Amino acid sequence: MNFKKSLLGLILLGFGLLTPTHLVKATTTDSVQPQTLNVLSYNIYMRPKFLFWDGQDVRSRLLPNKIQGYDVIIFQEAFDNSVRNNLLNSLKSEYPYQSKILGSDRGIKQDGGVIIVSKWPIEAEDQRLFGNVCAAEDCLADKGVLYAQINKQEQLYHLFGTHAQAGRNRRTTREQQFRIIKSFIDSKQIPAEQPVIIGGDFNVNQFDRSAYESMKTILDVTQPPSTGLQYTSDGQINDLKKGNNQSYLDYIFYSNNHLRPVKAVNEVLLIRADKEWKKTGETNQQDLSDHYPVYGRFEFGVCNCWLKYGIIS
Template sequence: MKTKRNPLLNKFKYRNLLIGLLLCLFPLNCTFKDSLVYNKFLMYISFSYKNLNFELENINSTRKTLLPKSEIDLNILSYNLFLYSKEDIYFGYWEEEKRAELLGKSKFTKNQDVIVLSRVFDTNARNTLLDNLNLEYPDQTDVIGKTKYGWDQTLGDFRQQINNGGVVILSKWPIQEKIQYIFKNHGCGNDTFYNKGFAYVKIKKGSQIIHIVGTDTQSEDSTCSDLGANARINQLTEIKKFIDSKRISNKEIVLIAGALNVDKSNQSEYKNMLNILEVNEPNYAGIPFTWDTKKTRSLLIIISITPGTRPQITGNIYSFPKITFNFRFGRI
């Protein structure tokens, strides 16, 4: 299929948002270094029928896809909040409730269309945050892995009497369908104590149907024999099989958001992830990967799929037919 490269019609500029919180976003890498200093990122995406902009500082990528002719803009915030419960002996001590209160009042959570939250395990902190965001985002899923009530379907291997999976999706627009899927591969290490998986929602804004999968896959864990790599592969395969089973029209966009927990510097696993999900690698720009919280750019948060097609790469173009994607990562 031939594609035409379209110029960007709009560019969105971001103001630096200063928040006195110890928050992090680890879309593709949740390895914690000795200092336990967490990188802070904001993911913001703008869609239209002629361009699709992923704006995060220092990353650039372009790809194109087919959309209906009617104009549609979509802003998505995806955030790994690291809100562990106090019962978690490893991570449950980061002032979860205080951070949730401040986060719910922060400017960057405003004026989005969809918010995908991951690692919102703590009940009190999660309820505080969701209550503060409810007025602007009235359509909300429950956290995955907590209960089967309120979901259109529960798939995978739901386990009773275990910690929830920490993923929630909020929408300004009507959620037409919501499914929770608990991974059949429950992972290894600390992750085995959680009902990890993904939330799937189908939303409608204007005339456009958009499918979103919000997930948090197996974290890198030193107690796993392979640091969790095999579990992640199996979980990514489960995501792909689910998307295929939905038989989504190739005129509709599918987005995978959240914490994919794949280290881009591990090229074998990284490329394997792209192959499993049947997407091509974006064109990255900027400095190489780093743990410097001011410079980190080697993380990927969202993958877009046009069902029924495999994206074709041309030179440095990460291309689907007829839509341009730009990726940049930046601090909040």
């Protein structure tokens, strides 16, 4: 592990600025409560092994024990086919319902890397690709937006997962992609009394207020209050992240045009291996991805439903 990053991490842990556990805890009744949904969005940094060696096999074996207890997980960058298949097989006992991968491999071009796994039945799924709305090396990935309709004990949830254009200077392309996502959501004609949740790596830094507010306006979404780590991509403490840049790029939103939660939160989690693992020819590592995941907890109460229908003014 990089000594400076390791030392900084220990200092921050000592001051309580990093926490290895949930600040927001799922209750023991969440698993049997249809009106509550626990979602994890995780860019897992599983690039194709024929081009990159980032310890994908080791990390994919360590991940399953760290991502238990959710209703739904939205993965991004699950690019490598063999690594992804091994990971999905390891998750099947807890997340038996698994969507198709976004996009497809074509020659040297990769699929979109987004996949949704669920504890509850996926009753419908679909996807829309960004196609030529991309820039630079991102055009080598078949990116877009993935949809899954999930039935948690007769409560329907509509999940959309995406991984938007990378690059600080690619705002125009990203916003074109966000319009594609919004159009896709609208095309589903989801009833206003049902929840719509959109998660993923949006590659928009929350601290770039202009780009952040524009993204939310285009998608017509709300980000719940955020807790946990301050950044989802943090080069100062993450030993898989190159450089020292810090940014907040990953979100789980809810739609403003559909059933809104009575209570919701996003929490950036510090998920790491219990012990250091080693990439071939490099130093020891403990992080499991170059991003930290976002956990979203959403409660949809009965009173909120009444408000939707105007029964309570």
